[in-house]
Amino acid sequence: xxxxxxxxxxxxxxxxxxxxxxxxxxxxxVGVIVSLSGAGAVLGQQxxxxxxxxxxxxxxxxxxxxxxxxxxxxxxxxxxxxxxVKGLLERDKVDFVVGPIFSNILGAIHKPxxxxxxxxxxxxxxxxxxxxxxxxxxxxxxxYQNDQIHQILGNVAQKRxxxxxxxxxxxxQAGKDFVAGVxxxxxxxxxxxxxxxxxxxxxxxxxxxxxxxxxxxxxTFMPGGMGVNLVKQYxxxxxxxxxxxxxxxxxxxxxxxxxxxxxxxxxxxxxxxxNLDNAANKKFVAEYEKAYNSVPATYAFQAYDAALLINSAVxxxxxxxxxxxxxxxxxxxxxxxxxxxxxxxxxxxxxxQDFYLTKVAKRADGKxxxxxxxxxxxxxxxxxxxxxxxx
Amino acid sequence: MTLTLALVQIxxxxxxxxxxxxxxxxxxxxxxxxxxxxxxxxxxxMVGAYFVAAFTAMTGGFFTxxxxxxxxxxIFGLLLxxxxxxxxxxxxxxxxxxxxxxVIIFLNxxxxxxxxxxxxxxxxxxxxxxxxxxxxxxxxxxxxLIIIAVGLLVGLALYLVVNKTKLGMLxxxxxxxxxxxxxxxxNIRLLFTIVFGVGAMLAxxxxxxxxxxxxxxxxxxxxxxxxxxxxIVIGGIGSIRGAFIAALLIGLVDTLGRFFAxxxxxxxxxxxxxxxxxxxxxPMLIYILMAAVLFFRPSGLFPAKK
Numbered sequence: 001x002x003x004x005x006x007x008x009x010x011x012x013x014x015x016x017x018x019x020x021x022x023x024x025x026x027x028x029x030v031g032v033i034v035s036l037s038g039a040g041a042v043l044g045q046q047x048x049x050x051x052x053x054x055x056x057x058x059x060x061x062x063x064x065x066x067x068x069x070x071x072x073x074x075x076x077x078x079x080x081x082x083x084x085v086k087g088l089l090e091r092d093k094v095d096f097v098v099g100p101i102f103s104n105i106l107g108a109i110h111k112p113x114x115x116x117x118x119x120x121x122x123x124x125x126x127x128x129x130x131x132x133x134x135x136x137x138x139x140x141x142x143x144y145q146n147d148q149i150h151q152i153l154g155n156v157a158q159k160r161x162x163x164x165x166x167x168x169x170x171x172x173q174a175g176k177d178f179v180a181g182v183x184x185x186x187x188x189x190x191x192x193x194x195x196x197x198x199x200x201x202x203x204x205x206x207x208x209x210x211x212x213x214x215x216x217x218x219x220t221f222m223p224g225g226m227g228v229n230l231v232k233q234y235x236x237x238x239x240x241x242x243x244x245x246x247x248x249x250x251x252x253x254x255x256x257x258x259x260x261x262x263x264x265x266x267x268x269x270x271x272x273x274x275n276l277d278n279a280a281n282k283k284f285v286a287e288y289e290k291a292y293n294s295v296p297a298t299y300a301f302q303a304y305d306a307a308l309l310i311n312s313a314v315x316x317x318x319x320x321x322x323x324x325x326x327x328x329x330x331x332x333x334x335x336x337x338x339x340x341x342x343x344x345x346x347x348x349x350x351x352x353q354d355f356y357l358t359k360v361a362k363r364a365d366g367k368x369x370x371x372x373x374x375x376x377x378x379x380x381x382x383x384x385x386x387x388x389x390x391x
Numbered sequence: 392m393t394l395t396l397a398l399v400q401i402x403x404x405x406x407x408x409x410x411x412x413x414x415x416x417x418x419x420x421x422x423x424x425x426x427x428x429x430x431x432x433x434x435x436x437m438v439g440a441y442f443v444a445a446f447t448a449m450t451g452g453f454f455t456x457x458x459x460x461x462x463x464x465x466i467f468g469l470l471l472x473x474x475x476x477x478x479x480x481x482x483x484x485x486x487x488x489x490x491x492x493x494v495i496i497f498l499n500x501x502x503x504x505x506x507x508x509x510x511x512x513x514x515x516x517x518x519x520x521x522x523x524x525x526x527x528x529x530x531x532x533x534x535x536l537i538i539i540a541v542g543l544l545v546g547l548a549l550y551l552v553v554n555k556t557k558l559g560m561l562x563x564x565x566x567x568x569x570x571x572x573x574x575x576x577x578n579i580r581l582l583f584t585i586v587f588g589v590g591a592m593l594a595x596x597x598x599x600x601x602x603x604x605x606x607x608x609x610x611x612x613x614x615x616x617x618x619x620x621x622x623i624v625i626g627g628i629g630s631i632r633g634a635f636i637a638a639l640l641i642g643l644v645d646t647l648g649r650f651f652a653x654x655x656x657x658x659x660x661x662x663x664x665x666x667x668x669x670x671x672x673x674p675m676l677i678y679i680l681m682a683a684v685l686f687f688r689p690s691g692l693f694p695a696k697k
Binding site: 041042171192193194195196197199201202205206208209211212225228229232233236237238239257258259260 | 396399400406508509511522530534608611650662667670671
C-alpha cells in the first residue's frame with residue numbers, strides 16, 4: 001500500500017514537471033557551469049564574471065525577454081559536473097548551457113546536454129574530439145580549438161629561425177597535444193622533449209639542464225600552480241635574459257598576480273589580449289576591472305562573447321526558442337560584434353579568428369597583463385572542420 | 392661540461408635534501424620520542440610559508456618577515472599541541488592518524504579562507520636574488536646556495552644540541568625509553584612540548600625558506616609530508632643523524648635520477664620515449680630505495696637504540 005502511494009505521488013510529480021515545458025517560458029534561462037572551487041577556481045570565476053558582465057551590458061534582456069543566469073560549480077570533477085548539468089536541464093529547464101573551463105569536464109557534459117537538444121556554448125574548452133566527425137549542431141565554442149594555441153608557438157619558433165628548441169610539459173594527454181601542436185609548424189631540432197610528472201613544483205634540475213644545453217628557445221605548456229613556480233624559478237636561474245621563454249596557458253592574467261615581475265618579457269600564444277586595440281574591447285576591459293578588481297584573462301572575454309553569441313541568436317528568433325532549427329541557423333551566423341574583432345564560426349561550431357603572439361608587460365598602474373606582439377594567423381579555422389558533416 | 396652539469400645537479404639534490412631534513416627532523420623526534428604519528432606536520436611547513444608571506448607583505452622586508460614568522464610558527468605549533476595533540480598521546484596510532492588528518496583538512500581550508508585560493512608570491516631579498524655563473528652559461532641561484540648553507544648550519548646545531556647538551560641527552564633517552572626517563576623524575580610532558588615546538592618551528596622554517604622559490608598555496612605541505620615520512624623510515628625513527636643522511640640520500644637520488652635516467656635510457660630507446668620513461672622511473676627510485684633499506688635494515692639506517 002505504501003509502495004503504491006509512493007508511486008502515485010511520483011507519477012503526479014512527474015506529470016506536473018512535464019507539464020511545464022508545454023507553456024512558453026517567460027524568460028531566457030542560461031545555466032553557467034564552470035569550476036569555482038579547487039585548482040581551477042580562478043579561471044571559473046573569470047568566466048562567470050565575464051558572462052555576468054555581458055548580461056549586465058545587455059540590460060539583463062535578450063531578444064526582448066528577461067535573462068535568468070544560474071551559476072553552478074563543477075568542482076573540476078566530471079561526475080559532479082554530470083549531476084549538476086542534469087539539474088540545469090531537468091529542474092531549471094535552461095535554454096543554453098555555458099561552460100565548462102576544462103576539456104575533461106566537457107567530455108562528461110557534452111552528451112547529456114546535446115542529447116537533450118539544449119545548446120552548449122563552451123567559453124574555453126575546445127578539444128579536437130568534437131571538432132571533426134563528432135561535431136554537433138547543439139555545440140558551439142567561443143574560444144579556439146586547443147591545438148591552435150600550441151601551434152602558434154611552433155610557428156613563431158620556425159619563423160624566428162630557431163634551430164634547436166627545448167620542450168617541457170606535464171606528462172598527461174594535454175601535454176602530448178602540446179608537443180604535437182608545436183611540431184605542426186616547427187621543423188628544426190627538438191633537443192629535448194621533457195615530460196614532467198604532473199604536480200611537480202621544483203624545476204631546478206630541468207633548469208640546470210636547459211642552461212647547459214643552451215637551446216635557442218624554451219617552449220612550454222605548464223598550466224596553473226606549476227606554471228607559477230616554473231616562471232619564478234626560470235627568472236631566478238638567470239635564464240630569462242638568455243633563452244627566450246614561449247609558453248601556452250602558463251603566463252596569463254589569471255597567473256600573473258602570483259608571478260609578477262618574474263614573468264615580464266615572457267611570450268605566449270593567444271586569440272586576444274587586454275590591450276587589443278578596438279573600442280569594444282577597451283570598454284570591456286575597463287568595465288571588468290572596475291567591477292571585479294582584476295585584469296581579465298581570455299576566460300573572461302570568451303565568456304563575454306558567449307553571452308553576445310547567445311544574444312545574437314535569441315534576438316534573431318525574437319525570443320522564440322521553440323523552433324530549434326531556426327536557433328541553430330541564427331547561432332551559426334554568429335552575427336555579433338566580438339570584442340576580439342574578426343570572428344566567424346566554422347561549420348563545426350568552432351571559431352575562425354586571428355591568433356597572436358603576446359608578451360607580459362607591467363602597466364603604468366602597476367598591474368600585469370599580456371600584450372600583443374604580432375599577429376601569427378589571420379582568420380584561421382581549425383584543421384578538423386573539414387571532417388565535420390554538418391553544414 | 393657534463394661534469395659541471397652533474398655537479399650542479401648534485402647541488403640541486405643537496406638543496407632539496409636539506410629542505411626535507413628541516414621538515415623530517417621534527418617529525419622523527421615527535422614520532423621517536425613521543426611515539427606520536429603527526430600527519431599534520433606538513434601543515435606546519437605550509438603555515439610557515441604563509442606566515443613569512445604575510446609578515447613580509449606587512450613589514451616590507453623578507454628578513455623581518457622571517458624573524459616574525461619563526462616565533463609565530465613556534466606559537467602555532469605549541470597551540471596545536473596544547474589544544475589537540477596533547478590529548479592524543481595516549482591513544483593508539485589509528486586515532487592519531489585520523490585526528491591529525493582531520494587537522495590537515497581543517498587547516499588547508501582555514502588557510503584558503505584567510506588568504507584565498509590563489510597562490511601568494513614572496514619576493515627574494517634583492518641582494519640575494521641573483522645567480523652565480525659557475526661555468527659559461529651555467530648559472531646557479533644564490534638563494535638556493537643560501538638554503539644549502541642554512542640547512543647545513545641547522546643540521547650542525549641540532550647535532551650539537553642532541554649530542555652535547557643535557558636537553559639532548561634527555562631527548563635521546565626519551566627516544567630510547569620514555570617511561571624510564573619519566574620514572575627517573577624528568578618532566579616528560581615538558582620535554583615533549585619542547586621537542587614538539589622545536590620540530591614545528593623547523594618545519595615552519597623550511598616553508599619560510601622555500602617560499603620565495605615555490606608559490607605559497609593551500610595544501611603545499613601534503614606532498615612533502617609523504618617524502619618526510621620516507622626520510623624518517625629510511626633514517627630510523629627518532630634519529631636526527633638518520634634523518635639528515637636519509638634526507639640527503641633522498642634528495643640526491645630523486646634529483647640525479649631525474650637527470651640521469653632519461654640520459655641513460657637514450658642508449659636503449661629513441662629520445663622521446665627515453666625522456667618519458669626516464670622521468671617516469673625517476674620518482675619511483677626513492678620508493679625502491681626505501682623498500683631496499685627496509686629489507687636489509689627493517690628499523691632504518693640509524694635506529695634509536697631500544
